[in-house]
Amino acid sequence: MIIDGQHYQSIWYDEAQDGVHIIDQTGLPHRFETRALTTLEQACHAIASMQVRGAPLIGVTAAYGMYLALRADPAQQVSASASLLATRPTAVNLQWALDRVDGALAGLAEAKRAAAALKLARQMEAEDIATCAAIGTAGVTILQQLWQQKADKDAPLNLLTHCNAGALAAVDWGTALAVVYKAAEAGIPIHVWVDETRPRNQGASLTCWELGKQGIANTLIVDNAGGHLMQQGRVDVCVVGSDRTTIDGDVCNKIGTYLKALAAHDNGIPFYVALPVSSIDFSTAATATSIPIEERGAHEVSHLQGVDASGALTTVRVAPEDAAISNYGFDVTPARLVTGLITERGVVAASKAGIASLKKGA
Ligand code: MRU
Numbered sequence: 513m514i515i516d517g518q519h520y521q522s523i524w525y526d527e528a529q530d531g532v533h534i535i536d537q538t539g540l541p542h543r544f545e546t547r548a549l550t551t552l553e554q555a556c557h558a559i560a561s562m563q564v565r566g567a568p569l570i571g572v573t574a575a576y577g578m579y580l581a582l583r584a585d586p587a588q589q590v591s592a593s594a595s596l597l598a599t600r601p602t603a604v605n606l607q608w609a610l611d612r613v614d615g616a617l618a619g620l621a622e623a624k625r626a627a628a629a630l631k632l633a634r635q636m637e638a639e640d641i642a643t644c645a646a647i648g649t650a651g652v653t654i655l656q657q658l659w660q661q662k663a664d665k666d667a668p669l670n671l672l673t674h675c676n677a678g679a680l681a682a683v684d685w686g687t688a689l690a691v692v693y694k695a696a697e698a699g700i701p702i703h704v705w706v707d708e709t710r711p712r713n714q715g716a717s718l719t720c721w722e723l724g725k726q727g728i729a730n731t732l733i734v735d736n737a738g739g740h741l742m743q744q745g746r747v748d749v750c751v752v753g754s755d756r757t758t759i760d761g762d763v764c765n766k767i768g769t770y771l772k773a774l775a776a777h778d779n780g781i782p783f784y785v786a787l788p789v790s791s792i793d794f795s796t797a798a799t800a801t802s803i804p805i806e807e808r809g810a811h812e813v814s815h816l817q818g819v820d821a822s823g824a825l826t827t828v829r830v831a832p833e834d835a836a837i838s839n840y841g842f843d844v845t846p847a848r849l850v851t852g853l854i855t856e857r858g859v860v861a862a863s864k865a866g867i868a869s870l871k872k873g874a
Pocket residue numbers: 565566567568603674675676677678681682686687688714752753754755765766841
C-alpha cells in the first residue's frame with residue numbers, strides 16, 4: 513500500500529536489523545506510527561491490543577511471534593504457540609499459521625528452530641502478498657461483468673464493504689479491498705460505501721484512510737445505512753472479508769456482516785466474500801454455531817475514540833455509566849446468503865462442494 517508516496521506493508525522483516533516491524537493500527541487515522549516487535553510478549557500484545565488485526569495479518573504476525581520467541585529461547589516452542597493462540601479466538605488464520613510453524617519445526621534440534629521459524633514467517637509474508645493479489649485478480653472478473661451490466665455508465669460501480677478487509681488486514685493488498693484495487697487498476701470506475709463498523713470503527717478509521725491513500729473514491733456511512741442505500745439502487749455489489757469460513761460455506765466476519773447480507777439478499781444485490789484459503793476452517797467440527805465468537809470489553813461500546821479540536825487523541829463516553837453492555841466481535845452469515853467466495857484459487861460457490869474444490873494442498 514502506498515502511504516504518502518512510500519510503499520508500506522502492514523508487517524515486514526528488516527534483514528539488516530533482524531527486526532520485525534508493524535504499522536500500529538491503534539493510532540490510525542490520526543497517528544501513523546510503526547513499531548518494532550522484538551519479543552514474544554510484544555507480538556502477543558500487538559495481536560491482542562489490535563495494533564495488528566485482520567485475519568491474514570494476525571496469522572503472519574503469529575509466525576513472526578514464534579520466531580521472536582525461539583530466538584530468545586528455543587525451548588519455549590509449545591508455550592509460545594499457546595500464548596499466541598490465546599490472543600484472539602475467531603480468525604482461524606492464527607491456528608493455521610501456528611500449525612504451519614509447528615509442522616516446519618517438527619523434529620528439528622533446538623539450535624535450528626529460530627532460523628526455521630524465521631524462514632517460514634518470511635515465506636508466509638511473501639505468500640500472503642501473492643495470495644491477496646490473486647484474490648483481487650479473481651474478483652475483477654466479477655466486477656467487470658457487473659460494470660458491463662450497469663445501465664448508468666455515468667455513475668461508478670458502487671461497492672459496499674464492512675470493517676477493514678484491506679491492505680491493513682493482510683500484509684498488503686487485503687482481500688475485499690484487493691478486488692477494489694485491482695478493479696481500479698483495470699480501469700473500472702469504482703466507488704466504495706464504507707460501513708463505519710462500530711464499535712471499533714475499523715471502517716471509519718482504517719478503510720476510509722487506506723482507500724483515501726490509494727486514491728479510491730469512498731463514502732463513509734453509518735452501519736445502519738446500507739439497507740437504505742440498497743433499496744435506493746445505490747449499491748451494485750457487496751464484498752467483505754472473512755475470519756473463518758466453514759466447510760459448509762458459512763462465513764464468520766465482523767459483527768454486522770450478516771445484516772448486510774440479509775439486506776443484499778432482499779434487494780437482489782450480489783454479496784461476495786473475498787478470502788484466502790487459509791481463512792477456511794477445514795475441520796468437520798467447525799459449524800456456524802461452533803465458531804468461537806470473540807466477546808470484547810464494554811468500553812468499546814460505551815466509549816468512542818477520536819481527536820479533539822486540538823488534535824489530541826481523546827475518548828468520550830456515549831452511554832450511561834451504568835448501561836448493561838454486550839460486545840460480540842463477529843457474526844456468521846449463512847452460505848445461502850453468499851453469492852460466491854472469491855479466493856486465490858478462483859471464485860467458488862459458498863457450499864460444501866465449492867469449499868471441497870479448494871481443499872487441495874490446503
Ligand atoms: O476485529 P478485526 O478488525 O480483526 O476484524 C477484521 C475483520 O473482520 C475482517 O473483515 C477479516 O479479518 C477479514 S480481513 C482480510
